Amino acid sequence: MSAQSTTTGQVLEFKLGEETYCVSIGYVTEIVDVGELTQVPNAPAHVEGVMDLRGRTTSIVDPKTVFGIxxxxxxxxxIVFDPDIVQDQGAAGWLVDEVYQVVQVTPDQIDQSPANDSGSIRGVVKRDDEFVIWVDPAMVHSAQ
Structure with missing residues (x-):
């Protein structure tokens, strides 16, 4: 599937390290401050721990580890995701440096990712004089 045919819509922009990333807003259920994380013995390197969010045990993932940042x-x-995107893994959230804004993207703003072996990168959004990397959390979690 080419990035030009990707459905456009609203994305949530956030910071990981020095770069700006985004995800489709439809995946996001809420944004919360980092609270007390409980470490999970023998968890994969990308899992920072778990926390209780409204009575649901939520796995907290460090996308920097996943993306090699x-x-x-x-x-x-x-950023807490809709539990349906992580399939059998239950509720999950990504630990990010900062959450910026929700913006509308159009097909003419999207270029295909130069490296997308796992399918986790939907494309690169061109905005003003910067690029925003559009990731697909469903693909990221299915590859883990």
Missing amino acids: RDDSDGQRI
Whole structure:
């Protein structure tokens, strides 16, 4: 599927390290501050721990580990995803440095990703003088 045929719509932009990323807003259920995380023994390297969000045990994933981003800053916010996207893994959230805004993207703003082996990158959104990497959390979690 080419990025030009990707359905457009609203995306939530967030910061990981020095780069800006985005996900389709339809995947997001809420954004919360980082709270107390409980470490899980023998968890995969990308799982920072779990936390209780409204009575539901939610796995907190560090997308920097998943995407190979080398950055020592601590995540400040958690983007919580619709549990349906992580299939059998239950509720999940991503630990991100900062959440920016929800923006509308159009087909002419989207270029195909130069490297998309796993399918987790939907494309690159061109905006002003910067690029925003559009990731698909459903594909990221299915590859883990």
